[in-house]
Amino acid sequence: MVFMLYLHIVITAVCLKRFFTLRDQTGFHLGMNIAMMTGAFTGLLTGIILIDYFPFYFVFITMISAVAGAVTGVVTGLFYDSQTALTGLANGFMMGLMGPMIGAAAGFSMLTVILEIAFIFMAFLALTAVPKS
Amino acid sequence: MPEIIFLSAILLLVFHTVLLFKKRFTLTERYANTVIAAIAGGAGLTLSLSGALIFKEELLWIVFGISTLSGYVCGTLSGHTSASVSGAMNGSLGSAMGVMLGEVLLNPALCGLPIQEWQFVMPVFSMIYFVITSLLVFMTYRLP
Numbered sequence: 314m315v316f317m318l319y320l321h322i323v324i325t326a327v328c329l330k331r332f333f334t335l336r337d338q339t340g341f342h343l344g345m346n347i348a349m350m351t352g353a354f355t356g357l358l359t360g361i362i363l364i365d366y367f368p369f370y371f372v373f374i375t376m377i378s379a380v381a382g383a384v385t386g387v388v389t390g391l392f393y394d395s396q397t398a399l400t401g402l403a404n405g406f407m408m409g410l411m412g413p414m415i416g417a418a419a420g421f422s423m424l425t426v427i428l429e430i431a432f433i434f435m436a437f438l439a440l441t442a443v444p445k446s
Numbered sequence: 447m448p449e450i451i452f453l454s455a456i457l458l459l460v461f462h463t464v465l466l467f468k469k470r471f472t473l474t475e476r477y478a479n480t481v482i483a484a485i486a487g488g489a490g491l492t493l494s495l496s497g498a499l500i501f502k503e504e505l506l507w508i509v510f511g512i513s514t515l516s517g518y519v520c521g522t523l524s525g526h527t528s529a530s531v532s533g534a535m536n537g538s539l540g541s542a543m544g545v546m547l548g549e550v551l552l553n554p555a556l557c558g559l560p561i562q563e564w565q566f567v568m569p570v571f572s573m574i575y576f577v578i579t580s581l582l583v584f585m586t587y588r589l590p
Binding site: 395399407 | 477491
């Protein structure tokens with residue numbers, strides 16, 4: 314299970330490096346979508362995986378996943394703009410709060426795998442949409 | 447403790463609204479959208495989380511209505527109509543999340559969790575988030 318978290322971190326790092334090299338050709342609307350997407354999925358996946366390991370520490374896991382989502386959103390948003398960073402902060406924080414609740418209610422199921430596949434697909438779509446923006 | 451956080455979040459929201467109303471001629475539309483989305487999200491989350499811990503399954507519709515309406519009023523007073531739509535949407539989203547989190551904190555068996563400790567940290571954490579967002583917004587006022 315912790316392999317999924319490792320996989321998500323590696324995929325996010327690779328995608329962020331690619332987005333960083335393409336940041337001059339990216340329009341602000343696509344940049345806002347990218348910041349929201351990475352922050353939200355990092356918060357959700359961190360919460361879902363960590364609440365399965367430590368079910369007695371719901372409050373601290375919620376804080377950790379919210380901070381992780383917010384930091385990823387801010388770091389992605391700072392590639393482009395300060396307003397994009399603000400949007401990424403708000404969205405990553407919200408989704409990070411929701412993650413442990415979903416993970417505790419649903420358990421570790423195919424949910425994490427499907428979210429990871431959706432994240433890879435969306436990152437690929439965003440990479441292909443960069444030259445048109 | 448949640449009562450102090452509730453009152454201070456209302457004061458900070460009123461301060462934001464007055465400042466946005468004063469600066470409404472210098473705001474561009476995209477900037478107003480972003481700022482009001484962030485403010486309404488943080489305010490709705492803090493207000494409804496502390497309200498869910500104060501009122502305990504009663505009068506939650508008032509808290510929910512206050513959060514949605516605050517985003518709407520804050521957006522309308524900034525002079526852009528699309529900003530009011532963005533504020534109302536993010537305020538209702540944040541307050542839904544806050545009410546859900548407050549109910550889970552009061553009764554962790556809703557999610558199949560064991561009994562938790564340190565529940566009073568959560569409203570303080572959301573208030574810290576709201577203050578940090580407010581500081582970032584104040585810092586971005588000078589660059590339009």
